Amino acid sequence: MPIRLRPAVVSDIGPHRSSNQDAAFTASWGAAVADGVGGGPSGDLASAALVHRLVPDPLLVADPEQLLARIREANWDLGAHVRRDPTLQGMATTFTGIFVAPGDRLLLAHTGDSRAYLLRHAQLERQTRDDSYVQALVDSGLLAPEAAASHPRRNIITASLGGGEEDIVSVAERFPVVGDRWLLCSDGVSDYLDDEEIGLMLLRHRDVAAAASALVRLALESGSRDNVTAVVCDVEEGEADAAEQAMFAGSAGELFQEHLDVIA
Numbered sequence: 001m002p003i004r005l006r007p008a009v010v011s012d013i014g015p016h017r018s019s020n021q022d023a024a025f026t027a028s029w030g031a032a033v034a035d036g037v038g039g040g041p042s043g044d045l046a047s048a049a050l051v052h053r054l055v056p057d058p059l060l061v062a063d064p065e066q067l068l069a070r071i072r073e074a075n076w077d078l079g080a081h082v083r084r085d086p087t088l089q090g091m092a093t094t095f096t097g098i099f100v101a102p103g104d105r106l107l108l109a110h111t112g113d114s115r116a117y118l119l120r121h122a123q124l125e126r127q128t129r130d131d132s133y134v135q136a137l138v139d140s141g142l143l144a145p146e147a148a149a150s151h152p153r154r155n156i157i158t159a160s161l162g163g164g165e166e167d168i169v170s171v172a173e174r175f176p177v178v179g180d181r182w183l184l185c186s187d188g189v190s191d192y193l194d195d196e197e198i199g200l201m202l203l204r205h206r207d208v209a210a211a212a213s214a215l216v217r218l219a220l221e222s223g224s225r226d227n228v229t230a231v232v233c234d235v236e237e238g239e240a241d242a243a244e245q246a247m248f249a250g251s252a253g254e255l256f257q258e259h260l261d262v263i264a
Helices: 041-054 064-083 131-140 145-150 195-204 208-221 257-263
Strands: 005-014 022-027 030-035 094-099 104-112 115-120 121-127 170-174 181-185 228-237 247-250
Touching: 005 022, 005 030, 005 094, 005 208, 005 247, 022 041, 022 228, 030 041, 030 181, 030 228, 041 064, 041 170, 041 247, 064 104, 094 115, 094 181, 094 195, 104 121, 115 195, 121 195, 195 208, 195 257, 208 228
Parallel strands: none
Antiparallel strands: 005 228, 022 030, 022 247, 030 094, 094 104, 104 170, 115 121, 115 181, 181 228
16 A cells, blocks of 8 residues: 655744754655754754755655665765855755655665654653664663753764765664654654653644644744754555655745755
8 A cells, every 4th residue: 555645844943043044845755854063053054954965856766775765965065065155164964854765665774863753652762762862771780861962062973974975874664554643853852752742742632733833833842942843654555756846945935955065
């Protein structure tokens, strides 16, 4: 049975930031969120450039290797910005996305600390592991999981995309069920809402746009000091539209391809 995504995205700059370094795209064939790495230059350019280079046209992938190749191409292009303008050295972004693949599969790509969650049969499960200093402490038993959200170094990430050949991204296969609900979000959401709050918002709002709006609103009300982006996707029966152009949000909605070419 073929599947497609019914997505919605909300991205808010938040009251404490001067620019939105989150970028996102949505389509029936895929969706993703990227977050410019904190402390580096031009995080908004990094996230927007990666997303635009990855999906300037509909991206229909057959297998993990093909998706990895496309992400590496987009990452190489990101590095080209730095090679043309050395002041951008250190520019990098996280990336978390899902893509419809043949055989009724989803491909989940991830690097950094933006997250993917799956709500299935009213049960929420995180689908990604944070590539972060704090997560490494938790994994080693040196930090309790409940202390991670308030750790002063929680924003130090250990993997991202910055145009380097050594950059790492993982791609995993998932076998979706019609009715699944996915959340892709930046850490402006996940650092300020626990899994129970996230699950409740996803369950409470049937409409994907309402769910995304509710999550962003709650994160801001909970004191988020970051940009806040939520992409909510429902898995439904039907063919993904192979001609559908992606819709962009956040920095990717502000910095269109022509603008990126001028900057480069």
